Amino acid sequence: MKVGILGYGNLGKGVESAIRQNDDMELSCIITRRDPKSITPATEGVEVYSVEDIEKLQDKIDVLVLCGGSATDLPEQTPEYAKYFNVIDSFDTHARIPEHFANVDRVAKENGHVALISCGWDPGMFSLMRLYGASVLPEGQDYTFWGKGVSQGHSDAIRRVEGVKNGKQYTIPVEEALEAVRKGENPQLTTRQKHTRECFIVPEEGADLAKIEETIKTMPNYFADYDTTVHFISQEEFDANHAGIPHGGFVFRTGVTGLNKEHKHVIEYSLKLDSNPEFTSSVILSFARAINRLSEEGVSGCKTVFDIAPAYLSPMSGDELRAKML
């Protein structure tokens, strides 16, 4: 299975390294909006093309992985490139998924391709857990917690504050809230009760630290509704301890069964990820395998993780899966 990568940022690099862990896949090419000469792939010998030549690459690619951002790239790219390829993206603006789905579905069907949108871990694996949980325990409640991990959006926000040279923000689930859910107490939790936010800031020389802290803690939407801690550190400490992009989180489904609803059940799914983009890439590749198979079966249109029978994700045959995994 020949995989193409569009966009060679953190996610594209994650896909590149994950392909090496899947024996049935090969990296066909990298496609970029930048000057192809400016890109040096980690994989020796792999070709880099300009996005302007993308239409010519149809024979080289079974599935194209779109590694752009959800704000402006993917709403354009996914429908556009579903004309030429089976495509998969990690579109994560939850509120706009129905619209994105409709746009991609139309083009994919018209052109006989399979597309899969919103793949990764949330949306993605966490969505699957919400769906399985709600289906098997119809009388119950969902909880999703994120972290401990780096929020890219919040890190960007603190770096825009005056006097901030560098910064990183960690989202942290509140331990007491996790415990209450785990015990099946079905707590009603406010935003503040679910997560705290911790910021590590490298200030510019002579910056007003008190003002930076105040600006961050009162920032609407991003921080005002949370208990936020701000730490000022040196660039050296930043480089030593905050270079990674870890993330993770928890999905719970709690519910009751029995004639008198007398029995409680708690389902908990959690991820602890050293590298958010690499794990996302790994999930994407398993679903890329699935849509390649669906395409070979003659299926077309837009799919999500909900539409994929799990057996399609694995390189093993049905016989092997039943013998080893069931």
Place this chain on the structure above:
Amino acid sequence: MKVGILGYGNLGKGVESAIRQNDDMELSCIITRRDPKSITPATEGVEVYSVEDIEKLQDKIDVLVLCGGSATDLPEQTPEYAKYFNVIDSFDTHARIPEHFANVDRVAKENGHVALISCGWDPGMFSLMRLYGASVLPEGQDYTFWGKGVSQGHSDAIRRVEGVKNGKQYTIPVEEALEAVRKGENPQLTTRQKHTRECFIVPEEGADLAKIEETIKTMPNYFADYDTTVHFISQEEFDANHAGIPHGGFVFRTGVTGLNKEHKHVIEYSLKLDSNPEFTSSVILSFARAINRLSEEGVSGCKTVFDIAPAYLSPMSGDELRAKML
């Protein structure tokens, strides 16, 4: 969707109560090998039939849930009743799944029905977690732990020991083993290092307690390879504290990503269940919904949880799922 139940034990009763939690389902009838008059369903007005009349019930049932045991009932029943109905079972003898699958698949295809075998939580939800985990982290390791919960087979074994009036056995995962896995240490664990076993025994009057304890702890296959604790208690204490059938467990997938495999990831799925048969029943019903849909689409043959796209489990439409769950 009209659901029939064959076998009115713990599992059948669990299915009966779970149907009430699913608005799109109704309990059509209960079928039994006993005298139908000996059964009093919890649901008023529901009809009870003898298994001898089962062929006449085809119009009354969309999916028949087989609630027999894996040792002798299901290997006969599932292929037999796949002649007349869409059927679902909880066959859990892992080693015999390929053979059972082949038997059921042949009959289901010949008769245009959909069957789903080995549904519940292990096999079932845990199998799904092993498959998703291995697919998204191909370089890694699986761990499955069971408990804390009641093992029916081990409880049966201790009740057969001379001098034992009543008994229950709990399987308990070893906390240190869980912690080592959770930290991504990839431990190699022996049987003894993974689980302990705890027995609560009501002895017969005048029984030789030391001999009972010795017999249990040295019982081959069941206890000899484990650290086992035996407690002697009164029937009153047994009734007060050990009447339930709780269970649960953990599935982990740990793995690495990155060009130099420098990033670790830990996926953990756990269940804490007050009632093993009721949770199993709830899982079965969501998959019963799925096979009813597949049947309406004209599909036939034997399936497992691996073959079911998650969207089929939910009463929600694709649009709703994408808007609310993704």
